[in-house]
Amino acid sequence: MPEQTGSDAFPRSRVILRQKLESLQRSGVQQLAKVPPSMTPIVQEVAVVAELPPERPRAPAPSRPAGAASGRPPAAAAGERPPLAATPPASSVAASDPRAPSAPPTPLAPGQRSAALDVIRREVIVCRRCAELAEKRTQTVFGAGNLQARLCFLGEAPGADEDRRGEPFVGPAGQLLDKIIAACTLRREDVYILNVLKCRPPGNRTPLPDEVANCRSFFERQLELIRPEFICCLGAVAAQTLLRTVVPVGQLRGKFHDYRGSQVVVTYHPSYLLRTPAMKRHTWDDMKMLMQAMGIPIPP
């Protein structure tokens, strides 16, 4: 085995640092400010992630039905986490570096996960990639919930109530989401809730493609840290953004999709359900499919 040189002594940190630099580059950052390394968020995050424990297997879902029965894609059912085309995960970058460890750096221990998410949160708070949204927001809405959740709900963007309180899904749509979660015999503190956009679009308009592209890296990094087994997309913006598709919600429902090894179910946004109560029965069908895959008994 060749002797390690000084520059090769910390290959894991090098790989993680390279990923973060590539992420910043994809976000349009061309040059880092010349400040002491201890002051830069990216170095703080690298420091946190570099202390990761070895990969530990995810606990199997209780009474989870076989992959074919749940509609789970074969690769995901086998426990693999295939990469997205546009954003290679840590494992694919590591595989190109013969000095890199083979195991991906996540999942993190709870304290490390919280610290790494706080690094992203601080980036979001000062983000001004979308000039109009940054100008008109009261505050950013990062996400909230159980950092070890098996299930994440991904919505579209903050509304007026969320913009005022800084938490996702706290208005009327949030109250309906609470009922949906309760119908699944779960509690809000069992799940993690986040949006595609972290800032409220004026007048609650649909997010623009540029805004979605600007904000994508934030929710992708949140999901990469939480690594939920299941993701429930609420509405077209969440589903089409996560799955990189233009297929309408009505055609995405009723089956599982894959996002980096997480099983994705698509249903209607609670705001749409408030306007169109007749569609609630379809969302209940989606939730029953989700509960069955999670091994949660379905109430009679």
Ligand code: SF4
């Ligand atoms: S929506 Fe996202 S990318 Fe745009 S300014 Fe807010 S935090 Fe930044």
